[in-house]
Amino acid sequence: METSKHILFFNQISIIDIAKVGGKNASLGEMYNQLNPIGINIPNGFAITAGGYRIFCESNYLEKPLEDLLFSLDKKEYSNLSIIGQKTRNLILSATIPKEIRDEITTAYKELSKLCGTDNLGVAVRSSATSEDLPTASFAGRMESFLNISGEKQLLEAVRRCYASLFTDRAIKYRHDMGFTGMDIAISVGIQQMIRSDKASSGVAFTIDPDTGFKNAIVINGTFGLGENIVQGRVTPDEWIVFKPTLFNEKLNPILKSRCGKKEFTMIYAENAGVASAEKTIINIDTLLAEQNKFSLTNKEVILMAQWCQKIENHYKIAMDIEWAKDGLNNQLYIVQARPETIHGKERKQTVEKYSLKGKSKVLTSGIALGNKITSGKARILNSPQERNLLQQGEILITDVTNPDWDPILKKAGAIITNKGGRTSHSAIVARELGTVAVVGCGDATSVIKNGQEITVSCAEGKEGYIFEGLLKWEIKEQDFSQLTLPETAPMFILADPERAFDLSFYPNKGVGLMRMEFAISNTIKIHPNVFCEPEKVIDEVVVTEIKELIKGYENGKDYFVDKLAEAVSTVAAAFYPKDVIVRMSDFKSNEYANLIGGKYFEPEEENPMIGFRGASRYYSDFYRKGFALECESMKKVRNEMGLHNVKLMIPFCRTVEEGEKVIAEMAKNGLIQGENELEIYVMVEIPSNVLLADQFAQLFDGFSIGSNDLTQLTLGLDRDSSLVSFLFSEQNLAVKSLIRETIHAAKRNKIKVGLCGQAPSDIPEFAQFLVEEGIDSISFNPDALIKGIENILVAEKKNTVRI
Numbered sequence: 001m002e003t004s005k006h007i008l009f010f011n012q013i014s015i016i017d018i019a020k021v022g023g024k025n026a027s028l029g030e031m032y033n034q035l036n037p038i039g040i041n042i043p044n045g046f047a048i049t050a051g052g053y054r055i056f057c058e059s060n061y062l063e064k065p066l067e068d069l070l071f072s073l074d075k076k077e078y079s080n081l082s083i084i085g086q087k088t089r090n091l092i093l094s095a096t097i098p099k100e101i102r103d104e105i106t107t108a109y110k111e112l113s114k115l116c117g118t119d120n121l122g123v124a125v126r127s128s129a130t131s132e133d134l135p136t137a138s139f140a141g142r143m144e145s146f147l148n149i150s151g152e153k154q155l156l157e158a159v160r161r162c163y164a165s166l167f168t169d170r171a172i173k174y175r176h177d178m179g180f181t182g183m184d185i186a187i188s189v190g191i192q193q194m195i196r197s198d199k200a201s202s203g204v205a206f207t208i209d210p211d212t213g214f215k216n217a218i219v220i221n222g223t224f225g226l227g228e229n230i231v232q233g234r235v236t237p238d239e240w241i242v243f244k245p246t247l248f249n250e251k252l253n254p255i256l257k258s259r260c261g262k263k264e265f266t267m268i269y270a271e272n273a274g275v276a277s278a279e280k281t282i283i284n285i286d287t288l289l290a291e292q293n294k295f296s297l298t299n300k301e302v303i304l305m306a307q308w309c310q311k312i313e314n315h316y317k318i319a320m321d322i323e324w325a326k327d328g329l330n331n332q333l334y335i336v337q338a339r340p341e342t343i344h345g346k347e348r349k350q351t352v353e354k355y356s357l358k359g360k361s362k363v364l365t366s367g368i369a370l371g372n373k374i375t376s377g378k379a380r381i382l383n384s385p386q387e388r389n390l391l392q393q394g395e396i397l398i399t400d401v402t403n404p405d406w407d408p409i410l411k412k413a414g415a416i417i418t419n420k421g422g423r424t425s426h427s428a429i430v431a432r433e434l435g436t437v438a439v440v441g442c443g444d445a446t447s448v449i450k451n452g453q454e455i456t457v458s459c460a461e462g463k464e465g466y467i468f469e470g471l472l473k474w475e476i477k478e479q480d481f482s483q484l485t486l487p488e489t490a491p492m493f494i495l496a497d498p499e500r501a502f503d504l505s506f507y508p509n510k511g512v513g514l515m516r517m518e519f520a521i522s523n524t525i526k527i528h529p530n531v532f533c534e535p536e537k538v539i540d541e542v543v544v545t546e547i548k549e550l551i552k553g554y555e556n557g558k559d560y561f562v563d564k565l566a567e568a569v570s571t572v573a574a575a576f577y578p579k580d581v582i583v584r585m586s587d588f589k590s591n592e593y594a595n596l597i598g599g600k601y602f603e604p605e606e607e608n609p610m611i612g613f614r615g616a617s618r619y620y621s622d623f624y625r626k627g628f629a630l631e632c633e634s635m636k637k638v639r640n641e642m643g644l645h646n647v648k649l650m651i652p653f654c655r656t657v658e659e660g661e662k663v664i665a666e667m668a669k670n671g672l673i674q675g676e677n678e679l680e681i682y683v684m685v686e687i688p689s690n691v692l693l694a695d696q697f698a699q700l701f702d703g704f705s706i707g708s709n710d711l712t713q714l715t716l717g718l719d720r721d722s723s724l725v726s727f728l729f730s731e732q733n734l735a736v737k738s739l740i741r742e743t744i745h746a747a748k749r750n751k752i753k754v755g756l757c758g759q760a761p762s763d764i765p766e767f768a769q770f771l772v773e774e775g776i777d778s779i780s781f782n783p784d785a786l787i788k789g790i791e792n793i794l795v796a797e798k799k800n801t802v803r804i
Contacts, residue, residue, distance in 0.1 A: 006052035006101055007108045010045050021047040022128030022188040027338050034315060040308045041334040044115060045123070045192030046108045050130050052101045053163060053187050060095035066167075075176060081169050081408055088167035097156060105159065106152045109191065120150045120274070122194040124336070125158040127165050130186045143171050143187070147226055148194060148269045148281040155191070158278040162189045170407035195336060198268040198282075199328025201296035202227035203237060205309050208319035208341055210423060210432065211370065211463075214502035215319070216574060217256070218242040218306045221422055222296035224287060225266035227323055227336075232403045233418065233425030234284070236261040236441045238296050242306040243574045243642070252643035255302060256574050257567045260295055260553055261422060263287050293553055297326070305333055312338050343432045350482035352507075354784060355460040355474055362469040364449055367442035368423055369458075369465030370431045372503070374474045376456040377414045379449045385409060396457060398445050402427045410434065415457040417445045417467060439465030462499035479787045481508050487793040489771070490778035491786060492580075494757050497523075498568040501575035504783055508790060511579030512572060513780025514650070514705065514757045517586050517631070520568035522596065525561055526550060529627030531598035532557035538598045546597055558630060565634040566642070573644040580646055582682055582705065585631055587652040589614050610719070615653025615684075620662040632670035639677060650682040650705055655689060657696045664700065674702070682753075686710035691739045694746035704747050705780075708758035712736045731760040731767055744774045753777045762789035765796070772796035 013021055013029020021029070025047040032042045057063050069088050074080050097105075113121035127143035144165035146158040165171065166187045175185060195202075203222035208215050221230055221237040229235045241257040265284045273281040297305065305324055312335070313320050323337040355374045380395040382388070388409040391397060397413040399406075401420040410416060410430050414437070421427045421440035431438035437457050439445075449455060449467065456472040459465045485508075492513030493504060498520060521529075527547055531538055535557065538544055547557070554560040573581045589609035593599050602623070606612040618624040638644050649672065654660045660683060664674060667681070674681050683690070683697055686707035690697055698704070708731050715736050718725045730736070740756070747754035755778035761768040762785035771779060772793060781789040 004104045004108060006049045006055070007104045008047050008049060009108070009112075010042070010047075013047060019130055020049050020051070020188070021190075022050065022130050022186075023339065024126060024128035024337060025188050025190045026128075028190060028192065031312065031315075031335060031338060035308075035312065035335075038311065040311060041332055043193040043195055043334055043336060044112065045190060046112060047128065048101070048105060048159065048189040048191070050186035050188045052104075053189075055098055055101060056095065056163060059098045062091055062095060065091055070172070073172065073176070078173060078408055081173060085167055085169040085172055088172070089164040092164035092167065093160060095160070097160060102156060105156065105191075109152060109155055112191065112193065116193055122148055122150045123155065124190075124192045124194050125149050125155065125162060125278075126190045126192070126337075127162040128188040128190050129166065130188070143168060145228075146278045146281070147228065148198075148273050149278060150274050154274070154276075154278055154281070159189050161278055163187060168405075170405060173408045192336065195325040195327045195334045196329045197227065197325035197327065198225055200326040200331070201225070202323070202325040202336075203230050203296070205305065205322045205324060206319070206341055207309050207313040207322070209241075209502050210341070210343065210428070212502040212506075213343075214505060214575065216244045216577065217502065218244060218247075218309050219423070220297075220302060220305055220309075220324075221261075223261070223263045223266075224291055224296050225268055226282060227267075227325060228282075229265055229267050229284070230422065231323075231426065233401045233421035233427050233440065235264050235287075235422070236420060237263065237422045239422065240297075240302045240306075241571070242302065243570075243577075244310060245574075245577060246643045247303070247306055247310055249643060253299075253641050254306065255299060256570045256642075258295065258299075258302075260293065263292050263296065264420065266291070301326070301333060308333070308335060316340070343429075351478060351480045354477045354479060355458075356477075356784075357456075357458055357460065357468075358473045358475060360468060361456075361472060364455065364467045364469055365417075365442045365445050366464055366466045367417070367439040367445070368421075368428070369461070369463055370423075370428050370438040370440065371435070371459050373437045374456065374458045374460050374472075375415050375437045376454070376471045379417075379451060379453045379455050381446055381449070381451045396455060398449050400446055401425075402430070406430075410436070416440075417442060417449070417457065419443055419445050439467060442467070462497050464499075477784070481787055481790075484508050484787070484790060485794070486510065487790060487797050489776060489793050489797065490755070491790045491793060492755065492778050492780040493576075493786065494780045494782050495572060498571040500783065501572040505575040507783070507786055509576070509579070509786065510778065511576050511646075512581040513755050513778055515569065515572050515581055515583045517565070517569070517584055518588055518592070520565055521586060521588075522592075524568060525564045526597050527557070527561070528593060528596040528599040528602055529561055529630050530602040530624065532561050532630065533626035534602075537601045539601075543598055550597075558633075561630050562634045562637060565631065566637045569635065569647065570638045570642050570644055573638060573647045576646070577644065578646050580648055581644075582648045582650050582703075583635065584650045584652050584684070585619070585628070587615055611714075616651050616659050616663045617653070617655065619651075620659075620666045625666070628666065629670050632667055632672050636671045639679065640671075645678045648680040648682060648703070650684060651701075652684045652707070653686060653710070654683050654697075655687055657693055657700060660697060660700045684710075685743050687714055688739060691743050691746075694743055695750060698746055698750035698752050701752070703753040704743055704755070706740055706743055706754070706756040706758075708736075708740070708756055708760055711739060715739055731758065732764065737770060740771075741774050744771075744776050747777075748775060755780060759785060761792060762786075765792045768792035769796040769799060772800050 010029045010032035015030040018026045126145040205220040209217045220240045223237045238261045239259045243254045246252045246254045266287045270283045319341040321341045381398045385405045394414040396415040416438040418440045456468040490510035494514045496516045496519035551560040590603045590613045591609045594603035619628040680702035682703040683701040684707045757780040
């Protein structure tokens with residue numbers, strides 16, 4: 001390999017060479033030399049140094065005119081940004097690459113082609129700024145890349161266009177935002193062997209959850225064809241969430257969750273690309289429906305990619321944003337870029353703002369929520385960034401998709417709503433950077449929302465973002481737990497929505513005392529479990545069609561149920577790992593089960609479902625035994641296949657000791673054997689019989705969880721939903737407290753854990769005091785009550801210590 005003054009091949013580059021070759025190329029060289037040897041495929045290539053760019057500017061006398069143009073930029077309103085950008089780019093594009101640099105580029109290109117066993121090698125040509133891909137700043141997406149470039153003429157044109165992209169409107173504005181001025185940024189250009197992902201797939205990966213900063217997850221997005229469609233947000237990609245702690249255990253499945261995206265377009269090589277201009281070498285085609293319903297990677301490939309991502313993070317010792325590609329000719333995976341993740345790389349604040357709507361209205365559309373805030377205002381539909389003047393400060397931007405050309409105007413938007421895009425699309429990345437409310441991938445936002453319409457955008461409902469009609473009211477509660485210490489009594493969560501788990505894991509806590517399985521069944525699965533066991537009983541064709549649509553992509557409905565429930569539970573278990581997550585088996589009442597799709601064919605009609613066919617009684621009954629077997633199969637997958645042994649299981653509404661024995665036997669028959677792989681089975685104490693026979697229940701179960709709502713209701717013999725007697729409902733009633741006290745004492749006598757789930761300890765300090773004095777092990781709170789609950793426990797423990 002010949003030595004060149006302004007060319008460095010990847011094997012000559014390391015991370016310390018940012019000043020010479022920019023952040024992107026320095027990282028590629030570092031990975032090529034350090035990670036290729038340990039099995040991570042990095043395509044070969046070379047970099048034109050920043051010194052080459054400076055000679056280009058000097059020989060064409062560009063420094064002074066470029067500096068003058070940048071100095072004349074309106075740095076307050078950016079009113080002349082487009083004019084300045086166009087003029088600076090025209091200066092670059094009308095200039096000539098000096099013969100010295102040109103000859104070095106063509107010689108290196110021939111050498112790279114020879115190394116790859118061909119003549120005119122197809123390459124990717126990418127900009128790499130000397131201030132790019134740093135932990136505190138990233139020019140990613142703000143400068144140009146050119147794909148499927150071949151031949152010397154096309155390559156030289158692409159290099160000049162990369163130089164010009166240092167002065168795109170978005171790059172000019174970003175350098176000002178980040179404090180870079182004048183000509184203090186230079187550009188290197190990377191030339192890298194193209195991976196034929198046009199015949200396979202490509203995508204991006206984060207070694208940290210990009211929405212919450214949760215560090216134990218790797219998030220991978222993928223689509224068919226070249227990866228620019230994901231980066232630019234043109235498609236809704238496939239997504240996988242992979243759990244780091246079990247990633248390298250070959251016996252376990254570390255994939256927590258997978259979602260098949262629409263993948264609307266596939267980017268491929270253009271015909272006659274070799275004679276086209278540098279920006280016309282690729283085209284987008286509609287993705288075939290059969291391909292849209294397939295994943296772009298196999299599970300085995302997902303795990304391998306996640307392992308590579310983890311090794312890259314380990315090498316750099318920082319969370320990383322990675323681009324990958326699969327070659328359709330040799331079916332190998334490759335890493336084509338890696339840069340520090342710049343949003344969550346810093347430490348998370350210990351103060352959170354909790355947004356909640358005071359009321360709701362008609363939902364106009366929904367999509368992927370970014371962040372957890374709410375905003376409202378007038379909708380402004382824009383078809384392109386050229387219509388920027390139509391957007392007034394604070395209006396809600398509605399568009400099909402954004403790309404980096406939109407960057408200069410996005411700061412004006414009160415919220416961003418797009419038809420297309422995923423969690424790693426351009427819109428999503430910019431929204432996180434700006435802290436702007438955004439909902440992406442709605443599909444129909446530009447058609448269902450009218451220009452000038454007053455709307456409310458809520459990202460406070462979990463991962464799903466909603467656009468409501470009208471200007472709704474909301475409240476913001478700030479919770480500061482920076483100075484909060486954890487009490488001896490374990491504060492735990494009552495949790496329903498798995499989508500909130502990663503975010504809630506940052507709160508002070510000792511795990512999840514109650515995860516409600518019903519939420520996942522009703523919101524994600526939506527279908528009655530027995531439908532999958534006895535589908536012939538569902539005779540309504542409309543219902544059958546609805547079921548087929550939901551389970552699309554699965555060979556059978558049972559797999560759908562097991563996988564979706566396992567995804568929900570494993571997400572929560574991973575978020576709080578290795579802390580305990582106590583999962584309650586399904587506790588729908590018969591009328592609630594009947595409301596599930598197909599449910600009316602399997603459920604009895606009861607006069608009083610609250611004390612009817614619910615909880616433990618269902619599990620061993622012929623009415624529901626098969627459905628319960630699916631629940632067990634899912635929990636077995638979470639614990640045994642995924643290795644999440646922090647999951648404990650809990651039986652609700654268990655009326656008698658004999659019933660408890662039957663349920664434990666039924667679980668064992670389905671492969672959930674108490675004590676095996678550390679499996680613990682708890683029981684809810686919510687019926688007076690549980691307390692009266694607490695010692696016998698304690699011999700059977702590994703722990704008690706007091707359900708204060710049902711226990712209060714059944715002790716006082718009232719319907720808490722009846723307004724006529726609801727005033728009598730109180731956990732403070734002496735009869736209720738006596739039963740709670742006896743439950744705690746029985747647990748202590750039998751040396752098993754005991755906790756309580758309910759609102760009272762956060763609402764009533766005296767009730768928290770009572771529980772602490774009696775020696776309860778844990779108290780579980782809804783997320784919005786956790787901080788107040790902890791404060792009440794701390795006060796109670798302090799008083800209790802003084803008394804002792």
